[in-house]
Amino acid sequence: MxxxxxxxxxxxxxxxxxxxxxxxxxxxxxxxxxxxxxxxxxxxxxxxxxxxxxxxxxxxxxxxxxxxxxxxxxxxxxxxxxxxxxxxxxxxxxxxxxxxxxxxxxxxxxxxxxxxxQCSAPYPDEIVAGEKAEPVAFASVTAVEELELSDRFFFWMKEFVKCIKCYGCSNICPMCFCNECSLTCDDLIKRGEIPPEIPVFHHTRAMHMVGRCIDCGLCEEACPSDIPLRTLYKKVNSILADSFDYTTGLRRGQRSPLNILDPFDAKS
Incomplete structure (x- = not known):
């Protein structure tokens, strides 16, 4: 290879x-x-x-x-x-x-x-070396959603409170390219507070990952607190897939519904 x-x-x-x-x-x-x-x-x-x-x-x-x-x-x-x-x-x-x-x-x-x-597409469109592996299902979203609502709420609050606000998830993310990051804005999320206000930090980042997360898993690997970030981002992306038939990076040239300047212009 x-x-x-x-x-x-x-x-x-x-x-x-x-x-x-x-x-x-x-x-x-x-x-x-x-x-x-x-x-x-x-x-x-x-x-x-x-x-x-x-x-x-x-x-x-x-x-x-x-x-x-x-x-x-x-x-x-x-x-x-x-x-x-x-x-x-x-x-x-x-x-x-x-x-x-x-x-x-x-x-x-x-x-x-x-x-x-647990990659659903473990190969690029054009392969120079290697053989295509079989896609693997990622079952954690289903496992969490099968919990009762109160248990689900407790699960996520228990995970979010472990955050030490190291910014490892955003620093390593290849899809974090904003010139100004709202996660460092004192008006939204105050710096210097550990743990950050729960669950504002991760809810804010999750909303920014809608239609942008490529499911590389680097954020979860980098998290020193072992927060199941892939599960969180897969959930928000699944909502986009169900509502708009959009999966990040699946089709070349297809824009996220959140990346269209004029939703009434079919050419935009």
Missing amino acids: IDAIRNRVTELLESGKIDGFLGLALQHGHVAPHLYQRGDDLAELMLGDRERPGDARYPLNKYLINLARAYPDKTFGVLVRGCDDRGLKTLYTWNQLSPNKVVPVGIACPQELADRC
């Missing part, structure tokens, strides 16, 4: 189709994001720890946004898995990235990783 990715990246760099490739590198014993340019040693290119894709996970699309803002005339390649691909499609519709300036290099996640992530 790794050889196919290295060959593709080499071809893109040497042909001048991209000015750099955003992927992962093994340096000083650790796997971390790295921008490869012409002449860089692609032997350092990795897909994850021990060359297993997904063992080292970073929000590469978030870094790609910063690169695109700093170098708007440059074209960058980026390593993408299924969730990253959904992210790119969504970022295009929010005008955070231009599809003409991005070249995805796709890998399919192995079944082991798809099972661990």
